[in-house]
Amino acid sequence: MRWFDTHCHLDRLPAGSDLAATLLRSRKVGVEKIVVPGVAGSPQSVAELSTFTGVSMAWGVHPDFINYLKAEEPPGKPWQAAGFEPVAVGECGLDRRSMLSIEEQEKVFIWQLELAAEYDLPAIIHLVGHYQRAFDLLKAMAKRPRCVMHSWSGSAEMAKRFAGLGAYISVSGGHLRRPEKLARLLAALPVSSLLLETDAPDMIPPFWSGEFNEPSALPLIGSAIAEVAGMPVEKLAEILYNNSIRLFGESRQNQHG
């Protein structure tokens, strides 16, 4: 079985973590590909990450990190200076827990959605609350980017509406803490709309004994989700892997330098 971790903050593992060992453990259990989202622009330690096979990076500004941006971003690709070609824009979105106003968040969110559409990249979307608002924003776009709603926290009904716009809905180990809610979500969505992620080092799955989450937990998360979905794990793994490739692309890898 092969697995694709569509959202893993490899650049934000706890201090003292051995990145190479972490990746070796995950490859041993079949995690072949990992997308590292940008939180405050590029992932940290881009040069180091880019040396690992199967690791791709996104560029993006999380709603908590909007202050990172300059008042006026120059036109063009904001990731140019970072020296790598991202496979996606994000994570970007709206978060009701943010200290920043919804207007400020929305401005930066729309800017990133438009960047994704302009450069034909998928958008990795982070939403905590503001589901309807984000849905209306996306729906109104004349040129809408392909997108994934990462670690989905809304209702099954709302997920179905986003999937109706062509969005993928990504589930993580955090969903296993609320199996009934997960079952409703899985029942509402076609498996062709699903993706899988660890969101490591956060979203520790309930069965995980480690102090923090890591990509090698993905196959266990996938197995537990297959059980809730009532589907053979081999079948689910292959479908999710292919969905991920469809969104992020097969050949695009890091192009550092």
Ligand SMILES: [Zn+2]
């Ligand atoms: Zn994230």
